[in-house]
Amino acid sequence: MDPIRGTQPKARPLSAFFPLRPIIMSRKRTLVVLLLATLCAAAAALLDFTSPSYYGQTESRVRDAIARSGRTTPANPDLLFLAIDSDSVALDETLDLQGLFSSSSSDPGSHRALEIMSKGWPWNREIYAMILERLVRAGAKVVAFDCLFSAPAPGDDAFRVALEQFKSQAVIGSNFVSPDNVERSSRIPSSYDPPAETLIPKTPTQDERVGFTNFFADENKVVRGAQYRVAFREGENSIATYLSLSARVVSKAGHPELIPNDLAEHLIRFTGPPRTAFRPRPLFEIFVPEYWEHNYRSGELVRDKIVVVGAEGKWQKDELMTPFGPMPGAEVHLNVLNGLLHRESVSDLSPFARAVVTILTAILGSALWLSIRSPWLRLLALGGIDAATPFFALWFYNHQNLYLPYLAPLLALNSTVFFCLVADFTFERIEKARLQSTLQTRDDLTHMIVHDLRSPLSLVTGYVDI
Structure with missing residues (x-):
């Protein structure tokens, strides 16, 4: 009760104390996700360009499996x-x-x-x-x-x-x-x-x-x-x-x-x-x-x-x-x-085109983060894309006579989604800690206000009753 106005004080929302925090946090998350997608795409494209022996052998085995499963001449x-x-x-x-x-x-x-x-x-x-x-x-x-x-x-x-x-x-x-x-x-x-x-x-x-x-x-x-x-x-x-x-x-x-x-x-x-x-x-x-x-x-x-x-x-x-x-x-x-x-052969993409495909899959990973908020649904969508990728590559082999890069795009996609999940978890922990700190501050302020309302004269320094 306000002793002067005789009204009950209204509780103010948390945004009154930190009005810009949710907007700032959302921008931070978006920037972090874009940065993670860029780093994942760059790392996967670099790996595909340098093609270490273990990477090249694995990619070749995948291509051999596609050749055996796909259309023959x-x-x-x-x-x-x-x-x-x-x-x-x-x-x-x-x-x-x-x-x-x-x-x-x-x-x-x-x-x-x-x-x-x-x-x-x-x-x-x-x-x-x-x-x-x-x-x-x-x-x-x-x-x-x-x-x-x-x-x-x-x-x-x-x-x-x-x-x-x-x-x-x-x-x-x-x-x-x-x-x-x-x-x-x-x-x-x-x-x-x-x-x-x-x-x-x-x-x-x-x-x-x-x-x-x-x-x-x-x-x-x-x-x-x-x-x-x-x-x-x-x-x-x-x-x-x-x-x-x-x-x-x-x-x-x-x-x-x-x-x-x-x-x-x-x-x-x-x-x-x-x-x-x-x-x-x-x-x-x-x-x-x-x-x-x-x-x-x-x-x-x-x-x-x-x-x-x-x-x-x-x-x-x-x-x-x-x-x-x-x-x-x-x-x-x-x-x-x-x-x-038969005028048939199989083509391979240029290094630049392979890098573009890798970058596009990293963008797809960040799009999953933007469109799906539930981590479990996001993982389910990622699993569906991973399962469909071999059939996608097989279709291009059969109908376009083209070998699509396989490992680098999958690596860029999965690493982007994984690191976005880690970033979400980290942001949630930070937000939770910030919220707990805010609530604790609010409780302290409430206790102080209640104490002051119960003892209003103690706020007047040097008051003497004559």
Whole structure:
């Protein structure tokens, strides 16, 4: 009761003592959240740009999982794989249990070919001339040998004549030595092994029958892409551009416009697991009359087709690790050819675009803080976004032929939300402590006012009642 006015004093709200505090605190929280989102995005983008080994390996494994789960390129029916397999190199005329040699006695050429194969590996190179002649005369569009002929060997004369006779249909392999020293666009190989001059004489320009067979694997020793051109300086000569085996084959097949005109690596969209899309056919079968008639329909099967001849199986150790597992080198070439003919490859974002995606996910994390006040609902929304991210990346892979960055955006998003929760908890503790202090001050003021109202004369210093 006010002794002067005779009215009950009204209790004033807490905002009367601190009128700007809630507004100031809200601004502080917003600034802190924006700062946290910026720091999280910068840290994640820097990690993605520097790509330490553990980070790069994890990102690559995620991409491999997407490649295995996503859409594959359908196999082109015009591609054929003739395999130099263990059955072809293990032929033995003295142990001819299937009667292969006796059945070929009526065809001297086929019998001669089987006889060369039965002499053991490496074969006399006359056999490659016979393979090339048989396939081209059957109507094959291009015949590519995923083999190296870097040193002179018996049978070179016959093979050289066949390569010259069927020049427009034949491609053989060459090799860059020390492929670990080859960077995908700028680093120069240590040396180059062309085919022996007894097969293809050395000329100032690159012979259109030769293509390098290298696949430059990444630090995980996994082949995920193909390089179609390599710039290389040999000795004192000027820098020359070398084309890959796949590029030569596509060019001879009548599609030179499909070859990318750059030195970059192009990611491969595979057809599927090894030995499924391109079933290896034993090479020796083309010289066995029964197989040639029934399995190849007397050569009709190879008409207008691109035939790749290469090793298959562990006996030659010509297997490359891919996202789908170990795959014969010739089959990897077939996957590259298949992607070129279908005009399909997978692209990667530039470092700048990857950073933009990372920043956008950090902004999304701060938007969760702005729109959802409940911590549990915020965590639930974050879990939903995390669960949807693989399907989002898979959609871009399937329909846009694009690999989206995975780890850096998730790291930016989750760290932003986590640190915002920590900041909220800290602010709540500060607000609670401030409120308790304010209430304690108010209680003290109330006690003082009540005491003074009960003893009003004690407020007058030096009062004397006369």
